Amino acid sequence: MSPMGTDDLVSPFDDAVVEPRPLARRLSTLAGKRVTLLSISKPKSAEYLNEMERLLVSRYDVIVTRAFKPTFTKPAPRDLIDQVAGASDAVIEALAD
Amino acid sequence: MLGIGERAPDFLLEGAHGGLVSLVELTRGGPALVVFVAEECPTSRMTLERLEALREPFAAAGATLVAVHQDSAETAAQTMRRCGAAYLALVEPAPFRTAEAYGVRTVPTAFLVDEHASVVASIEGWSRDELQVVAETVARRKPGGPIGRLSAEPPAIKPGCGSKNTLDAATVAAMSVADFDELEDLFERGWTDGLPVVPPTRERVRRMLDGRSPQRSFGPVPPGMGELTLERLAACAVLAGCKPEYFPVVTAAAEATLEPAFNVHGMTNTTHTAGPVVIVSGPIREQIGMNSGINAMGGWNRANATIGRAIRLMVGLTGRGAPPDLDRSTLGQPGKISFCFAENEEASPWESLAVSRGFAPGESVVTLYCGDAPFSVSDHYSREPDDILYTIAMAGAAVFSPTMFPIAAETVFVIGPEHARSLAGAGWKKRDVAERIVEVTKRQVGDMKRGERGPFVAGLPDDAWLPKWMSPDEVVIVVSGGHAGRFSAVLPPWVGYGLGSKMVSKRLREDL
Numbered sequence: 017m018s019p020m021g022t023d024d025l026v027s028p029f030d031d032a033v034v035e036p037r038p039l040a041r042r043l044s045t046l047a048g049k050r051v052t053l054l055s056i057s058k059p060k061s062a063e064y065l066n067e068m069e070r071l072l073v074s075r076y077d078v079i080v081t082r083a084f085k086p087t088f089t090k091p092a093p094r095d096l097i098d099q100v101a102g103a104s105d106a107v108i109e110a111l112a113d
Numbered sequence: 114m115l116g117i118g119e120r121a122p123d124f125l126l127e128g129a130h131g132g133l134v135s136l137v138e139l140t141r142g143g144p145a146l147v148v149f150v151a152e153e154c155p156t157s158r159m160t161l162e163r164l165e166a167l168r169e170p171f172a173a174a175g176a177t178l179v180a181v182h183q184d185s186a187e188t189a190a191q192t193m194r195r196c197g198a199a200y201l202a203l204v205e206p207a208p209f210r211t212a213e214a215y216g217v218r219t220v221p222t223a224f225l226v227d228e229h230a231s232v233v234a235s236i237e238g239w240s241r242d243e244l245q246v247v248a249e250t251v252a253r254r255k256p257g258g259p260i261g262r263l264s265a266e267p268p269a270i271k272p273g274c275g276s277k278n279t280l281d282a283a284t285v286a287a288m289s290v291a292d293f294d295e296l297e298d299l300f301e302r303g304w305t306d307g308l309p310v311v312p313p314t315r316e317r318v319r320r321m322l323d324g325r326s327p328q329r330s331f332g333p334v335p336p337g338m339g340e341l342t343l344e345r346l347a348a349c350a351v352l353a354g355c356k357p358e359y360f361p362v363v364t365a366a367a368e369a370t371l372e373p374a375f376n377v378h379g380m381t382n383t384t385h386t387a388g389p390v391v392i393v394s395g396p397i398r399e400q401i402g403m404n405s406g407i408n409a410m411g412g413w414n415r416a417n418a419t420i421g422r423a424i425r426l427m428v429g430l431t432g433r434g435a436p437p438d439l440d441r442s443t444l445g446q447p448g449k450i451s452f453c454f455a456e457n458e459e460a461s462p463w464e465s466l467a468v469s470r471g472f473a474p475g476e477s478v479v480t481l482y483c484g485d486a487p488f489s490v491s492d493h494y495s496r497e498p499d500d501i502l503y504t505i506a507m508a509g510a511a512v513f514s515p516t517m518f519p520i521a522a523e524t525v526f527v528i529g530p531e532h533a534r535s536l537a538g539a540g541w542k543k544r545d546v547a548e549r550i551v552e553v554t555k556r557q558v559g560d561m562k563r564g565e566r567g568p569f570v571a572g573l574p575d576d577a578w579l580p581k582w583m584s585p586d587e588v589v590i591v592v593s594g595g596h597a598g599r600f601s602a603v604l605p606p607w608v609g610y611g612l613g614s615k616m617v618s619k620r621l622r623e624d625l
Binding site for chain 2: 024025026027028029030032087088089090091
């Protein structure tokens with residue numbers, strides 16, 4: 017115990033416990049799965065995601081869907097998250113510069 | 114406790130300011146009032162504060178006022194400063210054998226010991242009347258000399274606290290401050306931006322809140338979404354080193370930071386270098402002693418330095434937007450410790466930023482801007498507005514990236530008072546200045562096809578002209594700085610095109 021004791025100080029943090037969310041079940045195979053490539057809409061993200069799409073389709077036979085955040089400067093809107101989550105078996109979110 | 118007539122055992126203790134002192138030495142030329150104290154004990158502190166009135170009369174009578182602290186030397190010295198006292202401070206470490214030998218059970222306990230090491234008086238706790246008798250006993254040694262008078266302010270009697278020699282070793286160890294450095298402790302907790310912070314004790318936070326409701330919520334602070342209560346904001350202000358009178362500015366700045374238009378989430382997460390810049394307008398600047406003159410943007414003024422820091426700590430700690438986790442800036446810049454300055458409205462020939470933004474003259478207003486480190490512009494040669502603005506605009510043309518046309522983002526130009534006087538002296542208004550800056554920075558597309566470029570460049574012919582700013586409204590003029598020196602500065606913005614951040618202004622509120 018420190019002489020000041022935690023209780024003597026007011027924490028600037030919000031220590032409310034956030035329950036950890038379990039990871040989604042891992043896919044046993046990519047074959048025939050729906051994979052969304054989510055661009056955060058930074059310049060040059062297309063180059064990276066195009067190559068990713070080519071590899072996924074040619075090597076793993078996945079069904080690729082493309083989605084876009086409206087802007088890289090703000091969090092994705094809830095609707096977009098729900099839409100992507102509902103239509104995908106897996107999502108790859110790409111940051112690019 | 115040793116009683117009257119008993120022999121006071123000798124001791125050899127370290128002075129809080131160095132050296133070793135024995136009772137024999139202390140009583141060689143006259144009696145000594147030896148008071149056992151501990152910093153944690155309010156009665157001890159009150160006693161030390163009040164006994165200060167006896168120190169000089171004691172000295173005149175050849176007597177000494179000495180406190181034996183059950184504290185570290187550092188704490189003893191701090192206590193003296195707090196009590197405004199100059200007694201001789203000795204420190205006794207655990208296991209407090211001297212206190213044990215004197216039979217001390219509570220602190221404070223005072224013993225008046227004469228030249229023969231005989232106890233003349235012994236007093237437990239604070240007892241004004243008994244201590245006043247001691248003062249008179251000492252004064253009688255030198256008839257006609259001054260008699261120390263203790264304050265008549267209540268309480269007349271106040272019980273003391275357990276003396277540390279009466280406690281078990283584990284309890285004493287837990288209380289010991291000898292090896293504890295509270296500033297280092299705050300570094301270990303991660304409650305800092307890398308500079309020492311002021312411990313946000315409940316008392317300091319209470320003073321910062323000054324009666325405001327601690328649980329009043331401002332909602333979540335992006336990006337980590339910790340809930341910002343007034344109490345947490347006050348903790349950030351204390352950590353930053355704010356005085357309570359700065360808190361209305363901190364609360365207004367926090368409100369502005371959390372407006373969605375300001376986009377603190379993106380500003381924090383971005384790999385860009387910009388951070389929150391707090392610009393203060395109106396009478397509050399003078400009321401809290403802000404600097405808008407020499408070195409206006411350079412700190413070394415408590416209000417300027419700590420208000421900006423409080424906002425940055427709020428984002429970094431409550432919002433968990435600290436590098437390297439949720440603050441992802443590739444380079445960062447010194448303003449991300451603190452960046453707050455005041456307009457020099459007294460030296461400005463134009464209306465203030467606040468008035469330009471629709472507030473009434475005389476209102477105190479805080480404006481949040483998402484800006485990069487200042488880029489200063491020297492022009493000591495030009496006198497004509499066109500020439501001065503050509504120089505300043507050239508610096509502005511380079512913001513974000515010299516090839517990014519347009520930047521299409523609000524951009525703050527801090528015009529130094531000398532430049533402002535030259536411009537206004539020739540009849541130029543703020544709007545004229547903004548229009549000229551937009552006009553003079555236009556570039557041909559052909560020059561902008563290398564390096565980072567805006568979205569329009571590809572589709573335009575090389576001889577087409579592009580502005581840096583889409584409208585003079587994006588050129589924001591603020592006057593600040595010292596009277597001498599023909600300097601201005603541009604504070605580059607974060608990303609433009611409506612994607613980044615909008616400036617947000619808030620009036621200081623009576624209810625916050």
